[in-house]
Amino acid sequence: MKLSKSKVNQALDMLAKEATVLVPMIVDGVSKFAPWGTEGKLALDIVNTLLPPKDALFPQTEKMYKYKVSAETAEVKEITDSDKQVVFGLRSCDMHSIDCMDAVFLTKGYVDNFYSRKRENLTTIAINCTKSNPTCFCDSMGVDPNNAASADMQLIDIGDAYVVEARTEKGKAVEALWQPLLEAGEGTATPISCELKLDMAGLPAKLRGMFESDIWDDGYQACIGCGTCTYICPTCYCFDINAENHGQEGVQFRCWDSCMFSEYTRMAGGHNPRPSKKERLRNRFMHKLAYFDERYNKNLCAGCGRCVVNCPVNIDITRFIEKVKEVPVNG
Amino acid sequence: MVEIERECSCEKNPLVPQVCQIVEITDETPDIKTFKVKTMEGTKPFAPKPGQLGMFSLIGIGEGMFSITAQGEDYLDFAIKKIGMLTDALHEVKPGKQIGLRGPYGNTFPTEGCKGKNMLFIGGGIGLAPVRSFIRYAFENRKDYGKIDIVYGSRTPADLCFKDDLFKNWPAMPDTEVHVTVDKGDENWNGHVGFVPAFVEELNFSPADTIVVLCGPPIMIKYCAQSLKKMGFADDQVVTTLEMRMKCGIGKCGRCNIGSKYVCLDGPVFTMAELADLPAEY
Numbered sequence: 001m002k003l004s005k006s007k008v009n010q011a012l013d014m015l016a017k018e019a020t021v022l023v024p025m026i027v028d029g030v031s032k033f034a035p036w037g038t039e040g041k042l043a044l045d046i047v048n049t050l051l052p053p054k055d056a057l058f059p060q061t062e063k064m065y066k067y068k069v070s071a072e073t074a075e076v077k078e079i080t081d082s083d084k085q086v087v088f089g090l091r092s093c094d095m096h097s098i099d100c101m102d103a104v105f106l107t108k109g110y111v112d113n114f115y116s117r118k119r120e121n122l123t124t125i126a127i128n129c130t131k132s133n134p135t136c137f138c139d140s141m142g143v144d145p146n147n148a149a150s151a152d153m154q155l156i157d158i159g160d161a162y163v164v165e166a167r168t169e170k171g172k173a174v175e176a177l178w179q180p181l182l183e184a185g186e187g188t189a190t191p192i193s194c195e196l197k198l199d200m201a202g203l204p205a206k207l208r209g210m211f212e213s214d215i216w217d218d219g220y221q222a223c224i225g226c227g228t229c230t231y232i233c234p235t236c237y238c239f240d241i242n243a244e245n246h247g248q249e250g251v252q253f254r255c256w257d258s259c260m261f262s263e264y265t266r267m268a269g270g271h272n273p274r275p276s277k278k279e280r281l282r283n284r285f286m287h288k289l290a291y292f293d294e295r296y297n298k299n300l301c302a303g304c305g306r307c308v309v310n311c312p313v314n315i316d317i318t319r320f321i322e323k324v325k326e327v328p329v330n331g
Numbered sequence: 332m333v334e335i336e337r338e339c340s341c342e343k344n345p346l347v348p349q350v351c352q353i354v355e356i357t358d359e360t361p362d363i364k365t366f367k368v369k370t371m372e373g374t375k376p377f378a379p380k381p382g383q384l385g386m387f388s389l390i391g392i393g394e395g396m397f398s399i400t401a402q403g404e405d406y407l408d409f410a411i412k413k414i415g416m417l418t419d420a421l422h423e424v425k426p427g428k429q430i431g432l433r434g435p436y437g438n439t440f441p442t443e444g445c446k447g448k449n450m451l452f453i454g455g456g457i458g459l460a461p462v463r464s465f466i467r468y469a470f471e472n473r474k475d476y477g478k479i480d481i482v483y484g485s486r487t488p489a490d491l492c493f494k495d496d497l498f499k500n501w502p503a504m505p506d507t508e509v510h511v512t513v514d515k516g517d518e519n520w521n522g523h524v525g526f527v528p529a530f531v532e533e534l535n536f537s538p539a540d541t542i543v544v545l546c547g548p549p550i551m552i553k554y555c556a557q558s559l560k561k562m563g564f565a566d567d568q569v570v571t572t573l574e575m576r577m578k579c580g581i582g583k584c585g586r587c588n589i590g591s592k593y594v595c596l597d598g599p600v601f602t603m604a605e606l607a608d609l610p611a612e613y
Binding site for chain 2: 240
């Protein structure tokens with residue numbers, strides 16, 4: 001079945017009656033996933049949005065529980081709100097990022113209930129890429145820009161319409177809802193690949209042996225510790241937990257944190273195991289390209305290129321990967 | 332050679348604390364207090380294994396991860412040093428204060444793998460707090476372990492933690508020796524004076540059939556590890572615990588990683604052999 005591009009607005013209207021539908025939009029000049037029906041211009045043709053859709057599952061600030069305290073007593077009440085959400089039009093790189101967050105928040109002993117409630121209520125509708133940006137390198141990271149394998153539904157852009165492929169129960173429910181809009185039709189898109197190619201073969205294992213390498217001595221100096229790379233990264237998931245007091249009541253919340261900030265690892269008493277930008281940048285690149293692979297068997301880099309484009313001092317993970325390749329194997 | 336045991340599970344939301352109550356506060360040293368905690372119903376909040384951690388909160392002020400130094404039928408004990416914002420506030424509270432508690436977190440001391448072995452427990456300063464959970468377990472299951480040696484040191488006699496255990500309870504246990512040292516004595520101190528690593532070498536323990544549990548300030552761990560190596564202890568005979576800044580306690584929030592391991596989940600207990608395979612970033 002296919003959905004004519006002229007009926008996308010209607011399709012989104014139908015979904016929006018049942019859920020908050022996050023779509024790529026340009027809002028005040030910033031491209032991001034915003035709720036359909038709010039101010040902004042639908043932007044299904046841009047390759048990837050400046051801000052990824054990760055906050056659908058992992059909000060920048062998320063309330064965890066309310067509390068009341070007095071000099072002696074304390075009360076705690078968990079916040080369990082979670083609405084139905086659809087992310088429409090996400091790219092394979094952003095779907096890969098959701099796969100990474102699923103691995104973090106849903107496996108290895110503990111399920112994160114705040115995440116899992118949102119995840120159960122989320123439907124993902126991916127669209128294949130028909131072009132890539134010069135800074136895109138997702139296929140080097142094991143991501144297929146033509147197909148987001150784990151999405152609930154894949155839309156395949158065939159020019160004037162999208163071929164609809166529902167892959168899960170959630171995806172089939174969307175297809176059923178759209179039935180009045182769909183037409184018979186098949187089609188394929190011409191597969192694309194990224195121009196920027198990186199050789200990742202053996203890189204995670206090589207990097208694991210390079211913790212003490214002098215490769216880290218160069219490049220971190222430019223970093224201004226702004227945290228932009230981590231905030232716009234679709235796979236960065238680190239968070240802080242804090243309290244917001246209003247008199248005797250308050251809310252415990254978590255919010256995005258950044259491994260590029262010194263406070264991130266600074267302990268009570270002052271000891272900091274990653275005291276300078278050198279250790280922090282090393283940890284960020286190692287986490288993306290080696291540690292995460294070791295723990296979850298995936299790259300914690302989706303190859304979306306957002307950090308490459310937006311780092312104010314041009315620290316570039318792709319140039320770093322090329323540099324690592326040049327280091328002699330036992331170096 | 333000893334294997335570290337790792338398991339974890341949680342039925343409730345692991346990030347939401349249960350409200351508990353501080354029922355008793357003991358001054359251990361000028362800057363360490365032990366807080367005895369029960370649920371509001373007067374029961375034990377949860378049943379940790381030796382070495383496991385609890386996330387302890389003054390709700391609205393902050394949360395911190397602490398080792399659980401002791402437990403009984405209906406309580407958990409946390410020995411906490413005054414060192415920062417949360418612990419400063421904690422040292423001001425009175426018994427009866429309701430607090431938040433979640434856990435238990437982390438892996439455990441290898442109580443099973445050490446069965447039948449001689450045990451050498453080495454602690455420095457507040458580092459005795461985690462080691463003590465295993466010492467108490469070993470005494471509760473005395474027949475499972477061979478000879479027990481406990482080496483403990485602090486800066487001054489006033490800084491010695493758990494004095495009743497050190498000078499009364501533990502020396503009275505069968506086949507047990509307690510060796511106490513201070514960096515600097517005072518006019519009433521008749522015991523040993525000197526740093527823990529040198530003291531350990533002086534005591535000249537045999538590595539035969541012995542497992543070491545070592546915990547203290549990083550510098551003490553480093554030099555003790557060197558001393559033990561000189562004495563013939565292999566890296567997989569020495570068990571230690573690590574500390575990092577923690578927020579979630581369940582291996583999600585990111586900050587306590589050492590390489591691909593999370594101290595809150597894969598630790599805090601590691602053998603020296605395991606640490607040799609990790610980046611030295613702690």
